[in-house]
Amino acid sequence: MSSSLVQACVAVVGPSNVLVDAADKQAFEQDVWGRYCGKAALVARPSTAEEVSKIVLIAAEHGASVVPQGGNTGLVAGGIPDETGRQIVLSLSRMNRIRQVEPRGDFVIAEAGVVLADLQRAAEQVDRSFPLSLGAEGSCQVGGNIATNAGGLNVLRYGMTRGLILGLEVVLADGTIWNGLRSVRKDNTGYDLKEIFVGSEGTLGIITAASLRLLPPQRDRQTVWLAVASAEAAIDLFAAFRSHFGDLISSFELIHSNGVELAVEHLEGCRRPVSDRHLWHVLIELAWALPTGLREQTEAFLAQLFEDGICEDGTIAESETQRLNMWRIREGQSEAARKIGVVIRNDVAVSIERLPGLLHAMEKWTKAQDSDILFMPFGHVGDGNLHCNCLVSPDAVEEIEPRLLEALYDEVTKLRGSISAEHGIGRLKSNSMAKRKSEVELRLARSIKQLLDPSSILNPGVIFEAREREPAASS
Amino acid sequence: MSSSLVQACVAVVGPSNVLVDAADKQAFEQDVWGRYCGKAALVARPSTAEEVSKIVLIAAEHGASVVPQGGNTGLVAGGIPDETGRQIVLSLSRMNRIRQVEPRGDFVIAEAGVVLADLQRAAEQVDRSFPLSLGAEGSCQVGGNIATNAGGLNVLRYGMTRGLILGLEVVLADGTIWNGLRSVRKDNTGYDLKEIFVGSEGTLGIITAASLRLLPPQRDRQTVWLAVASAEAAIDLFAAFRSHFGDLISSFELIHSNGVELAVEHLEGCRRPVSDRHLWHVLIELAWALPTGLREQTEAFLAQLFEDGICEDGTIAESETQRLNMWRIREGQSEAARKIGVVIRNDVAVSIERLPGLLHAMEKWTKAQDSDILFMPFGHVGDGNLHCNCLVSPDAVEEIEPRLLEALYDEVTKLRGSISAEHGIGRLKSNSMAKRKSEVELRLARSIKQLLDPSSILNPGVIFEAREREPAASS
Numbered sequence: 001m002s003s004s005l006v007q008a009c010v011a012v013v014g015p016s017n018v019l020v021d022a023a024d025k026q027a028f029e030q031d032v033w034g035r036y037c038g039k040a041a042l043v044a045r046p047s048t049a050e051e052v053s054k055i056v057l058i059a060a061e062h063g064a065s066v067v068p069q070g071g072n073t074g075l076v077a078g079g080i081p082d083e084t085g086r087q088i089v090l091s092l093s094r095m096n097r098i099r100q101v102e103p104r105g106d107f108v109i110a111e112a113g114v115v116l117a118d119l120q121r122a123a124e125q126v127d128r129s130f131p132l133s134l135g136a137e138g139s140c141q142v143g144g145n146i147a148t149n150a151g152g153l154n155v156l157r158y159g160m161t162r163g164l165i166l167g168l169e170v171v172l173a174d175g176t177i178w179n180g181l182r183s184v185r186k187d188n189t190g191y192d193l194k195e196i197f198v199g200s201e202g203t204l205g206i207i208t209a210a211s212l213r214l215l216p217p218q219r220d221r222q223t224v225w226l227a228v229a230s231a232e233a234a235i236d237l238f239a240a241f242r243s244h245f246g247d248l249i250s251s252f253e254l255i256h257s258n259g260v261e262l263a264v265e266h267l268e269g270c271r272r273p274v275s276d277r278h279l280w281h282v283l284i285e286l287a288w289a290l291p292t293g294l295r296e297q298t299e300a301f302l303a304q305l306f307e308d309g310i311c312e313d314g315t316i317a318e319s320e321t322q323r324l325n326m327w328r329i330r331e332g333q334s335e336a337a338r339k340i341g342v343v344i345r346n347d348v349a350v351s352i353e354r355l356p357g358l359l360h361a362m363e364k365w366t367k368a369q370d371s372d373i374l375f376m377p378f379g380h381v382g383d384g385n386l387h388c389n390c391l392v393s394p395d396a397v398e399e400i401e402p403r404l405l406e407a408l409y410d411e412v413t414k415l416r417g418s419i420s421a422e423h424g425i426g427r428l429k430s431n432s433m434a435k436r437k438s439e440v441e442l443r444l445a446r447s448i449k450q451l452l453d454p455s456s457i458l459n460p461g462v463i464f465e466a467r468e469r470e471p472a473a474s475s
Numbered sequence: 476m477s478s479s480l481v482q483a484c485v486a487v488v489g490p491s492n493v494l495v496d497a498a499d500k501q502a503f504e505q506d507v508w509g510r511y512c513g514k515a516a517l518v519a520r521p522s523t524a525e526e527v528s529k530i531v532l533i534a535a536e537h538g539a540s541v542v543p544q545g546g547n548t549g550l551v552a553g554g555i556p557d558e559t560g561r562q563i564v565l566s567l568s569r570m571n572r573i574r575q576v577e578p579r580g581d582f583v584i585a586e587a588g589v590v591l592a593d594l595q596r597a598a599e600q601v602d603r604s605f606p607l608s609l610g611a612e613g614s615c616q617v618g619g620n621i622a623t624n625a626g627g628l629n630v631l632r633y634g635m636t637r638g639l640i641l642g643l644e645v646v647l648a649d650g651t652i653w654n655g656l657r658s659v660r661k662d663n664t665g666y667d668l669k670e671i672f673v674g675s676e677g678t679l680g681i682i683t684a685a686s687l688r689l690l691p692p693q694r695d696r697q698t699v700w701l702a703v704a705s706a707e708a709a710i711d712l713f714a715a716f717r718s719h720f721g722d723l724i725s726s727f728e729l730i731h732s733n734g735v736e737l738a739v740e741h742l743e744g745c746r747r748p749v750s751d752r753h754l755w756h757v758l759i760e761l762a763w764a765l766p767t768g769l770r771e772q773t774e775a776f777l778a779q780l781f782e783d784g785i786c787e788d789g790t791i792a793e794s795e796t797q798r799l800n801m802w803r804i805r806e807g808q809s810e811a812a813r814k815i816g817v818v819i820r821n822d823v824a825v826s827i828e829r830l831p832g833l834l835h836a837m838e839k840w841t842k843a844q845d846s847d848i849l850f851m852p853f854g855h856v857g858d859g860n861l862h863c864n865c866l867v868s869p870d871a872v873e874e875i876e877p878r879l880l881e882a883l884y885d886e887v888t889k890l891r892g893s894i895s896a897e898h899g900i901g902r903l904k905s906n907s908m909a910k911r912k913s914e915v916e917l918r919l920a921r922s923i924k925q926l927l928d929p930s931s932i933l934n935p936g937v938i939f940e941a942r943e944r945e946p947a948a949s950s
Contacts, residue, residue: 247691440654441653
């Protein structure tokens with residue numbers, strides 16, 4: 001690392017916001033899952049878009065590159081520096097102001113470093129809701145959510161993060177600050193530039209603030225647990241719920257019996273919501289803004305389902321405790337599994353009607369292996385999003401994981417699905433993506449990268465394999 | 476027009492699908508509103524993406540350019556050739572197959588030339604709904620809807636066309652066919668390329684087919700007409716409805732008294748839904764997929780509104796006849812106005828809470844003019860989208876229209892709104908846009924155009940001012 005690089009950064013953000021000591025940098029150099037560890041030249045912590053711009057220009061002058069980082073909760077190492085020790089980690093954490101909350105206009109303007117849970121709370125204070133919700137919401141940041149087009153628990157109803165964005169403020173590779181912080185809902189004046197930056201994982205620009213939609217809160221919610229005999233039956237059940245309740249469905253989660261039994265056995269106080277064992281379970285949440293009336297509608301529909309023999313067993317949560325128990329199974333099954341082995345995780349999507357085919361193919365694959373593999377898939381049925389997770393013994397994981405992911409990604413590609421439904425590409429999946437995308441798509445994507453970041457200053461090595469870059473003459 | 480160009484096109488699509496006679500070309504050279512008229516070298520009507528690709532390559536070889544055209548219902552002359560007589564109109568009308576309808580996967584794959592109403596019907600046949608709905612749905616085509624990111628009547632609930640797209644098939648400027656016809660709902664594998672083509676008005680690629688979301692149909696619908704004293708009160712009313720009904724609101728239309736009275740006076744059988752005159756009227760539609768229950772919820776809420784004195788007068792439609800009468804006022808006010816003068820139309824958007832300010836500013840402007848101007852604005856409140864229309868005498872329109880639009884666009888720009896909320900830019904608004912967009916945005920947009928269409932083959936003169944182009948050596 002060059003001392004002129006450090007000095008230049010210190011001149012912009014002050015000495016306390018340039019971290020150079022190994023101990024200070026460490027938390028920014030590895031992901032919270034401990035799966036990837038890089039090495040940074042330094043960590044810079046700007047507090048304004050102007051400071052971000054200056055750091056980007058300094059990086060360019062010194063032949064360095066910039067790795068934007070939010071709450072560092074990503075799953076594909078998209079916010080972690082490479083191993084060269086020449087990259088600048090640009091932490092957006094100090095840009096954590098909520099600039100405006102406008103309940104009548106139904107929008108909020110937040111800086112990139114605002115923690116998602118803080119944004120949710122700011123919305124609640126004006127009787128509105130910001131519907132993006134995911135496991136890491138207590139530490140992930142809005143800028144990272146946008147840069148990765150985060151999904152989460154409410155995609156079926158509200159879409160991915162992309163659909164919640166009204167405007168962006170972005171620092172470009174040449175240091176230009178683009179102020180696109182509109183709060184208008186309809187704007188067909190030429191190309192919609194913000195769409196280019198959403199989900200680009202910091203490789204096309206650095207998002208410093210966003211104007212985001214607010215929604216009315218849901219006041220009446222019903223949580224239902226149902227058991228069915230097959231994945232096909234679960235898809236039929238989704239179609240039946242979808243026809244009857246339309247867009248009132250907030251969640252429709254499919255869970256394999258193996259995951260349910262692991263949770264019930266290993267998580268304290270966790271109980272199976274239905275008395276008997278069944279091969280597949282479904283967790284459904286219905287909600288609306290009206291204060292009452294949904295319970296009656298739910299009960300009447302379930303009575304009809306049981307009368308028609310469409311599902312085997314099931315119940316409506318009678319209390320918040322029962323509701324939380326249902327979600328504890330869904331969310332805690334991986335935690336339970338880790339008590340007896342290692343979970344191989346993944347995140348794929350296919351068109352909804354193809355989910356059973358994918359599940360059968362992968363179950364067959366696991367059974368054909370020599371090792372013991374416990375198949376414990378779960379997914380968001382309405383999104384076609386499946387986590388085809390498998391529990392294996394610690395000594396088998398290294399051998400099985402790459403083969404399982406290859407088999408899964410090949411199967412998904414055959415079904416014209418996605419090998420990364422919501423987690424993104426980052427550093428970990430760039431090879432897997434490059435192998436499976438069409439030449440046309442790869443060429444288009446690379447040309448956009450080349451257009452917006454010709455000197456490869458912004459997060460090189462993420463999405464695409466890193467290119468070697470000559471150090472600039474001045475460094 | 477060169478005969479070699481005609482011959483080359485005939486070799487691709489056959490003689491009956493290359494129109495060269497003036498009488499045959501005429502319908503493709505002017506918009507249905509008779510406001511813009513160009514001149515085409517020829518009209519080519521391909522029936523496959525491969526044929527589209529070949530026509531694009533032929534255009535390139537002959538130094539010609541291509542104007543993609545759908546149902547020709549656009550309002551900004553984005554699908555009309557310029558006056559040089561050197562452009563090829565590429566009509567997508569023969570690409571009108573619905574390739575797949577998948578109710579369990581909730582998607583449909585349709586070619587660009589499918590008429591919107593036909594797509595809606597195909598969805599209805601499998602108990603699903605394609606929610607894009609607009610006045611021209613009987614003749615506009617899906618490809619045009621996507622290329623212009625069409626809005627319409629259901630934006631508040633379902634968003635613009637952009638939000639309904641799962642995948643695209645696009646012919647690029649170099650003739651490459653990009654098959655991005657995915658039907659997966661979540662895909663974070665790198666840049667979302669389809670977003671670049673949506674709303675690009677045929678200037679970046681030619682959309683030949685799309686994979687589109689289907690939704691469950693709404694089975695219970697309540698239509699409400701309310702009268703309020705001010706635009707501010709209408710915004711408050713929207714906030715109250717939004718808080719109570721959340722995303723169950725499908726439409727929330729604001730109509731000025733002038734438009735209501737014109738409709739009631741000049742449209743046969745049209746009656747004002749409330750007995751007294753009021754300054755502002757609101758037309759609200761609530762809907763859900765459930766078969767019953769919405770009437771009770773609506774009545775209870777209205778009773779509370781009247782008790783609290785939040786609105787002055789109002790009624791729920793008791794029959795389909797009453798409902799259609801309400802919509803006839805909303806949709807027919809311009810038709811009524813045209814019986815006694817000329818309507819100056821426009822299509823702007825601001826953040827919702829800024830709507831009253833914009834309305835006051837524009838009413839003040841109309842009153843300050845020497846001519847008689849009847850202010851008859853209406854809009855989609857929930858979208859912040861306003862048509863600040865004005866009725867003037869035929870001999871005054873030429874003098875007033877450009878000044879009114881300038882004043883309106885300046886006011887909207889001051890409020891950080893959009894000068895074209897849903898109609899697009901086309902040929903008619905490129906100057907107005909260029910004057911008001913920031914230098915950064917214009918530069919970014921032009922660089923994307925340059926990247927994807929370096930030889931300016933795709934719809935030059937639309938969105939951006941046309942550049943002069945040298946004829947290719949081979950022509």
